[in-house]
Amino acid sequence: MKNIVVLTGAGMSAESGIATFRDADGLWEGHDVMEVASPEGFYNNPELVLEFYNQRRAQLKSVKPNQGHFRLQKLEENYNVHIVTQNVDDLHERSGSTSVLHLHGELRKVRSIKNEQLVYSWEEDLVLGDLCEEKSQLRPHIVWFGEAVPMIDQAVELVEKADVLVIIGTSMQVYPAAGLVNYVQHGAPVYFIDPNPSVKESDFNNLTIIKEGASKGMEQLLTVLL
Ligand SMILES: NC(=O)c1ccc[n+]([C@@H]2O[C@H](COP(=O)([O-])OP(=O)(O)OC[C@H]3O[C@@H](n4cnc5c(N)ncnc54)[C@H](O)[C@@H]3O)[C@@H](O)[C@H]2O)c1
Numbered sequence: 001m002k003n004i005v006v007l008t009g010a011g012m013s014a015e016s017g018i019a020t021f022r023d024a025d026g027l028w029e030g031h032d033v034m035e036v037a038s039p040e041g042f043y044n045n046p047e048l049v050l051e052f053y054n055q056r057r058a059q060l061k062s063v064k065p066n067q068g069h070f071r072l073q074k075l076e077e078n079y080n081v082h083i084v085t086q087n088v089d090d091l092h093e094r095s096g097s098t099s100v101l102h103l104h105g106e107l108r109k110v111r112s113i114k115n116e117q118l119v120y121s122w123e124e125d126l127v128l129g130d131l132c133e134e135k136s137q138l139r140p141h142i143v144w145f146g147e148a149v150p151m152i153d154q155a156v157e158l159v160e161k162a163d164v165l166v167i168i169g170t171s172m173q174v175y176p177a178a179g180l181v182n183y184v185q186h187g188a189p190v191y192f193i194d195p196n197p198s199v200k201e202s203d204f205n206n207l208t209i210i211k212e213g214a215s216k217g218m219e220q221l222l223t224v225l226l
Contacts, residue, residue: 001080004225005162006072007180008085008092011169011194012214015066016091018059022171029055038145046128046137053140054125057107060089068168068193068214069095071222078226079164084155086170086177088142101158103151103177109141152176159183165190166221168214171198191224193217 010020021028028036029052035041036052073096075081082099083092088107092100112118112132119141120132130138143149155177159165165184172178181204184190192199193210194217201207210217 001078002163003161004075004079004081004164004166005158006081006083006166006168007170007177008083008087008168009170010087012068012085013087013089013091014169015068015213015215016063018063018089034145037142039147042139050126050128053107053142060107065091065095066215068218071215071218073097074222075225082158084158084180086174101151101155103143103149103155105140105142107140110138111141112136113139149176155180156183160185163188164225166193167191168193168217173198191221193221
């Protein structure tokens with residue numbers, strides 16, 4: 001079977017009711033991103049940051065995968081599909097996709113602030129005083145702005161082996177994720193699904209833009225790929 005690699009961003013989950021950044025003027029649920037998604041923000045006001053991610057984690061219980069997620073899962077009938085997501089929600093997993101690499105971390109995990117190898121599943125609220133087994137404070141398992149992206153090398157390897165690359169719902173402004181498209185093999189088709197795409201077809205070799213939301217866009221793409 002051919003390999004399809006799918007890069008997804010916040011727009012993938014928009015139809016599930018999870019807000020994106022750019023559609024809200026660069027705010028994440030009303031907050032300046034540096035306030036809630038940077039090490040400095042955490043240092044300045046850890047309670048606010050923990051509460052912000054507690055709310056995001058709690059929201060997962062009330063949202064569901066959308067048709068875009070389910071249609072992506074359907075590609076697995078005919079292709080080896082690897083999803084590389086910038087999203088920290090769990091909607092790809094809940095729609096049944098079997099290979100999901102989270103570049104920017106996961107809401108349902110936390111880790112030690114001192115030893116990043118100590119990662120734990122976490123379903124409830126996280127507060128100051130919740131400690132890892134080495135007695136250091138736990139923080140959300142999220143890659144914040146300015147932090148290294150440990151999964152990027154694995155993502156590059158996947159993209160290099162893609163026969164087809166699909167990009168859904170990302171403004172292509174957050175690096176290194178946005179640079180992944182540059183690793184695709186010459187000649188491999190690239191499909192970009194976004195109602196408000198930030199790229200033009202002439203920007204990349206073999207690029208087709210589907211100017212739709214994730215559900216409709218995936219419906220169109222399935223007619224091409226299946
Ligand atoms: N669901 C989540 O996990 C979530 C939500 C918000 C932010 N984030 C984080 O914020 C960063 C934001 O960067 P980004 O590029 O992913 O998002 P972004 O907010 O910068 O861009 C969102 C993109 O989605 C598009 N979009 C809007 N509605 C859509 C729809 N129905 N279908 C398809 N596309 C749609 C927009 O046109 C835009 O190009 C990421 O690093 C991510 O970790 C994650």
